[in-house]
Amino acid sequence: MLKVEEQTPVVFSSELLAKFDDVITRYPADKSKSALLPLLHLVQAEFLWVSTSAMDKIAEYLKIQPIEVFEVATFYSMYFLKPQGKYAMEVCRTGPCCLVGAEKILIHLENKLGVKEGEVTADGLFSFRGVECLAACGFGPVLQISPEYTFYENLTEASVDKLIEDLKNK
Amino acid sequence: MGRKLLLEHINVPGINTLEVYRQKGGYRAVEKALKTLTPEEIVEEVKKSGLRGRGGAGFPTGMKWSFLAKPEGVARYLVCNADESEPGTFKDRYLMTYIPHALIEGMIVASFALGAKVSYIYVRGEMMPQIRILERAIAEAKAAGFLGKNILGTGYDLELYVQPGGGAYICGEETALLESLEGKRGNPRIKPPFPAIAGLYGCPTVVNNVESIAAVVPIINDGGDEYAKIGIGRSTGTKLISASGNLVKPGVYEIELGLPVEEFIYSDEYCGGIANGKRLKATVAGGSSVPVLPANLTLKYANGEPRLMSYESLSEGGFATGTMMGSGGFIAFDEDQCMVRNTWNFARFYHHESCGQCSPCREGTGWMEKVLHKIEHGHGKMEDVDLLWDIQRKIEGNTICPLGDAAAWPVASAIRHFRDEFEWHIKEPIKSQQQNYGIANYAVPIEKAPVTEEK
Numbered sequence: 001m002l003k004v005e006e007q008t009p010v011v012f013s014s015e016l017l018a019k020f021d022d023v024i025t026r027y028p029a030d031k032s033k034s035a036l037l038p039l040l041h042l043v044q045a046e047f048l049w050v051s052t053s054a055m056d057k058i059a060e061y062l063k064i065q066p067i068e069v070f071e072v073a074t075f076y077s078m079y080f081l082k083p084q085g086k087y088a089m090e091v092c093r094t095g096p097c098c099l100v101g102a103e104k105i106l107i108h109l110e111n112k113l114g115v116k117e118g119e120v121t122a123d124g125l126f127s128f129r130g131v132e133c134l135a136a137c138g139f140g141p142v143l144q145i146s147p148e149y150t151f152y153e154n155l156t157e158a159s160v161d162k163l164i165e166d167l168k169n170k
Numbered sequence: 171m172g173r174k175l176l177l178e179h180i181n182v183p184g185i186n187t188l189e190v191y192r193q194k195g196g197y198r199a200v201e202k203a204l205k206t207l208t209p210e211e212i213v214e215e216v217k218k219s220g221l222r223g224r225g226g227a228g229f230p231t232g233m234k235w236s237f238l239a240k241p242e243g244v245a246r247y248l249v250c251n252a253d254e255s256e257p258g259t260f261k262d263r264y265l266m267t268y269i270p271h272a273l274i275e276g277m278i279v280a281s282f283a284l285g286a287k288v289s290y291i292y293v294r295g296e297m298m299p300q301i302r303i304l305e306r307a308i309a310e311a312k313a314a315g316f317l318g319k320n321i322l323g324t325g326y327d328l329e330l331y332v333q334p335g336g337g338a339y340i341c342g343e344e345t346a347l348l349e350s351l352e353g354k355r356g357n358p359r360i361k362p363p364f365p366a367i368a369g370l371y372g373c374p375t376v377v378n379n380v381e382s383i384a385a386v387v388p389i390i391n392d393g394g395d396e397y398a399k400i401g402i403g404r405s406t407g408t409k410l411i412s413a414s415g416n417l418v419k420p421g422v423y424e425i426e427l428g429l430p431v432e433e434f435i436y437s438d439e440y441c442g443g444i445a446n447g448k449r450l451k452a453t454v455a456g457g458s459s460v461p462v463l464p465a466n467l468t469l470k471y472a473n474g475e476p477r478l479m480s481y482e483s484l485s486e487g488g489f490a491t492g493t494m495m496g497s498g499g500f501i502a503f504d505e506d507q508c509m510v511r512n513t514w515n516f517a518r519f520y521h522h523e524s525c526g527q528c529s530p531c532r533e534g535t536g537w538m539e540k541v542l543h544k545i546e547h548g549h550g551k552m553e554d555v556d557l558l559w560d561i562q563r564k565i566e567g568n569t570i571c572p573l574g575d576a577a578a579w580p581v582a583s584a585i586r587h588f589r590d591e592f593e594w595h596i597k598e599p600i601k602s603q604q605q606n607y608g609i610a611n612y613a614v615p616i617e618k619a620p621v622t623e624e625k
Contacts, residue, residue: 026290026329026331028371034351034352035353040336041334062353068354072336076295076336076337076338079336093515099414099501099507131337133519135294138414
């Protein structure tokens with residue numbers, strides 16, 4: 001059972017609402033529910049996760065029921081339903097990446113960051129998790145960092161260390 | 171050197187821009203199609219080309235287009251399936267990253283042929299950089315008059331949008347993709363009705379893969395007959411192959427269909443052989459969902475004839491001694507790789523990605539994952555191998571969409587061809603634990619091996 005804590009109500013900025021409106025123009029007038037996935041992405045890019053309060057606001061905006069947003073947000077793997085690190089790292093753990101060392105990278109991240117998969121470092125900077133195929137199998141191991149989904153290929157333990165240091169000093 | 175139709179200019183600096191793409195002949199197909207051909211003539215050219223859907227199913231594209239219902243006063247849609255999530259397959263990411271205008275040009279031609287006024291490219295959400303690339307390219311194309319109102323003064327209007335997915339392999343199934351595009355969970359629809367009759371918003375819709383749509387450009391430029399001259403048998407044209415695993419040169423290659431598999435793996439023009447001087451143990455030829463084949467059957471048929479990279483040749487012998495072209499996701503395993511561990515990894519993937527709509531898939535994929543995890547980690551019993559065989563048979567063919575088959579085939583083929591390895595893990599659990607699993611020479615301790623969480 002998913003446990004969602006009560007959240008402070010979120011406020012969507014006028015800039016974010018303008019992006020919502022732009023997305024909604026892509027669909028027929030009576031089909032604005034099609035905007036749901038893109039809107040969830042926009043909210044996550046702004047707040048780094050999607051709270052139930054944000055889901056309710058999206059429902060209000062699209063004139064659909066809150067449960068319609070909740071069932072979508074919980075179905076897809078990209079939406080974070082609890083706060084993540086500022087740099088949420090996702091390492092592909094599927095077959096081809098594992099053939100070239102992905103599992104080693106996941107364990108290295110756990111040791112390096114001192115947190116387990118799904119946890120956030122004390123400074124709030126990092127979290128990581130294994131995800132299923134990122135469609136970059138020839139360049140594995142790979143990881144991506146939301147919300148920009150910047151991509152890092154052909155990972156080694158050394159390149160992961162450098163990446164973490166670079167992000168710390170950013 | 172094999173002929174290149176899609177990746178011919180891949181190394182030209184700036185080919186991702188409209189300017190350079192046009193310098194290399196880009197958008198000629200739009201000019202030709204909209205100004206000199208009727209929609210019916212375009213469909214006919216695609217039929218003549220023999221192009222088969224490049225997403226995995228291999229259904230003839232022109233025939234798919236000709237099924238589209240065309241009632242008056244009802245919108246029609248073209249939706250590009252760019253939800254590339256099949257383990258082993260990464261060709262569409264490559265194409266969208268480096269030659270986005272090839273896809274956009276194909277979308278314009280195909281939309282015109284199908285009578286669509288609004289089209290969507292549904293890109294898996296994880297590919298945000300590719301989404302940004304496509305959106306920039308669409309803006310360029312629109313500014314140049316290739317999209318929007320009255321394209322090139324022909325009176326044809328088309329708006330093209332990119333839709334991000336939310337991260338779900340199942341949305342690669344066309345009806346699940348349409349559900350997702352409508353803002354819902356990606357649960358596949360029962361067919362019929364097929365999308366050609368009732369697709370997006372209940373309107374007639376064609377869903378095509380990125381590579382299929384991009385291939386329309388050379389077909390229109392050179393004619394369907396010319397395209398059909400390339401390849402072999404009913405496998406016409408060129409195909410993008412995503413090569414991964416233990417290869418010297420993994421990457422995306424464009425091949426003429428009919429190339430011998432051995433040449434693809436070992437020649438310097440393509441993969442350059444097996445990495446680190448090891449021997450080839452097995453391959454998955456068309457993405458993780460197709461049956462795995464041991465090396466000898468990958469390279470040759472059971473009768474010793476060379477196997478070719480073509481739809482027919484790869485499937486020669488059925489699943490007993492053959493596999494499928496699928497999406498062209500070619501994964502090579504060297505002699506050190508553990509087939510039990512790989513099968514468990516794929517089973518975990520399909521369990522994770524099952525939408526949960528059909529009981530055999532929802533329950534069966536998790537069951538297979540657990541049994542495989544047990545065997546791989548030295549806790550299996552001999553009857554577990556037969557149990558796995560039994561479970562996969564109860565999934566295959568018993569689900570609304572092909573994800574059930576996709577989950578069953580890797581397990582079935584691994585047992586069929588590597589049963590000894592499963593039995594060795596059960597008989598000699600300590601030795602199998604001590605073996606290098608080939609995962610960068612790293613054996614994951616039992617307590618660290620992740621199992622997919624319960625749903």
